């Protein structure tokens with residue numbers, strides 16, 4: 001069998017030969033040499049050669065380990081918080097956000113010139129205790145408030161968010177996974193994407209899942225149908241994350257590149273987001289090589305992230321699934337990935353993939369962001385019964401803030417409500433309500449309140465946050 005290094009040499013000869021022919025054909029003297037693409041000596045440098053990134057998951061608790069942070073800083077230019085930006089970490093109590101550990105990772109990344117992938121805004125797992133037992137409108141609102149609060153805190157600092165993680169079922173159904181979020185209505189995913197876009201228009205928004213690597217699997221097809229549907233209806237989605245956790249029971253599929261190509265052809269980027277492959281030696285190296293090559297072969301596969309630095313840092317350490325051993329030495333798998341990245345020259349993604357049949361234009365996030373909820377209702381809904389409304393400030397930052405208004409029905413219940421925002425508040429960004437001027441009225445699904453029941457809506461305000469206040473409700 002031809003060793004991989006021979007294959008690589010063979011390809012680069014072909015590429016150089018083709019360039020020389022092109023130069024001669026243009027009448028340029030052969031003395032004008034094309035500067036050789038310097039091989040990258042680290043994963044990030046080698047990936048930059050084709051305009052891609054190479055990332056790792058980082059655990060804040062390990063940043064003080066200098067072997068760990070030295071490797072992480074040297075090799076990677078995209079950072080994912082392994083656990084610190086998840087729902088349970090960032091909103092341990094409802095509406096009390098805690099960004100201390102997530103910020104630690106973000107600051108470390110920024111100080112070292114790296115970008116950050118945010119992981120994950122909405123997920124059936126790793127929910128804080130208070131959210132696990134919620135359901136219905138209350139949960140839907142809490143989820144949207146979470147997405148908005150976290151994406152707003154990190155606004156402008158995140159390359160891409162895993163907006164929704166692991167929402168599809170394993171097995172042959174190709175359908176959604178049952179969860180408390182799914183039971184709020186299957187449109188919860190698009191609502192989360194809209195809220196994320198409204199909060200941080202500059203971040204790419206991804207759907208992320210595992211066991212979606214084999215093109216023939218029902219789960220892959222289910223995710224593909226959803227992304228296709230989102231693109232056709234204008235739901236803001238920019239990327240698909242293939243987690244790519246592999247082992248002998250779940251090996252790298254032969255059609256992995258097809259999966260990447262098919263998603264890319266929908267007009268989204270594809271990112272390999274949590275790569276690890278259990279094994280050792282040359283066999284493991286060959287699997288890492290295959291995955292890397294498949295990404296390099298598709299122009300819109302924009303980067304690879306491995307799920308940890310050393311084998312001992314992995315969530316499944318016994319499977320030694322990463323690129324560095326427990327002492328921080330480079331494994332054969334490391335060399336295979338580095339050499340494969342270096343085998344692609346040029347500064348733009350390689351044109352080796354078959355162009356997609358229909359490539360919708362690359363979506364830059366819109367400047368004016370769509371509202372999370374349905375378009376504003378022009379005529380206020382009928383109102384019956386009395387109510388009260390209370391404003392609290394969920395989050396604030398220089399130049400803006402996020403307000404939450406809790407509407408509570410009086411003793412006779414309500415068929416609809418209207419709340420007047422305080423003077424000076426200006427917003428066109430309201431969720432779970434419809435805004436018209438300074439009046440917010442109920443959304444179609446939260447106008448009906450029994451006696452004493454509450455619902456809430458959120459909004460983004462510009463300027464300084466007002467204090468907590470009682471508002472006019474009718």
Ligand code: G2I
Nearest residue numbers: 082083119120125126165210243245274307314315
């Ligand atoms: O399970 C592997 C990954 C699958 N895709 C989504 C990822 O978010 C997920 O990452 C893992 C982390 O690598 C683990 O580190 O997610 C697990 C939780 O769902 C993480 O495990 C947690 C443990 O459950 C906690 O008990 C522990 O305190 O790690 C925490 C920190 O070590």
